[in-house]
Amino acid sequence: MALITTSIYPPGGDVKTEVFWDVETKSFFDEAGSWDPADLGVSLVSVYRRGGFGEEIRSFWEKDFDELWKVFRDADRIIGFNTLGFDIPAMKPYAPADFATLPHFDILDKVKLVNFGRGASLNAIARGTLGVEKIDSGANAIAYWKKGDAASLALLRKYCEADVAITRDIYDFALKNKFLKFTDKWNNARQVEVDFTYPVETTSVKQSSLF
């Protein structure tokens, strides 16, 4: 999948550092014996980062998470899909205390806000909006982790990075076009209006953050 090279940064020349991310877990809910994503264990986190320095995509295994926090703390917006409901809770056992207070942006949450509380899968939005599909499933991601051989781990990384790329492309599409399309569970084609532009910061807010 080609990287987006067109700049879609906020107006006014203020180049933001944006981080897109996705988490893969080590086990299923039934195996963990808990409904809490925090009990699943995180195998891999893939991150796509862009800003004034350019752009890069990286993946972090559990042993590399220390570097991950630096990436997140440097971001003006941390973008993902259902991160509030899944990824952030899943990272809780690993993350520093302030992780949840960083500027997270959950695309699914925004869709729910304008769709009467109903969301849609990442795959449904990708298919309806971009005409692309996820390359694999989350269940396979766990299977790859359990196999543990080099080839399987490479597939896991490829899947996670592809999910991040899809998330980024959906975000960019919505930012530019202010709508997303998907087919809901009753097979109805839906289009929802969304606004992903950055809120205008007031001078007083900026100044207060200095103290």
Added chain:
DNA sequence: AGCTCTAACAGTGACTCTGC
């Protein structure tokens, strides 16, 4: 599979209207 949420559907009861 776990939990949560919501739409759709079916069933039930209340209400209104009509005819005798």
Added chain:
DNA sequence: GCAGAGTCACTGTTAGAGCT
């Protein structure tokens, strides 16, 4: 006034969606 038919609103259940 009463009985029956039709309509509407409400409730409970079911199914399926999200995430891995």
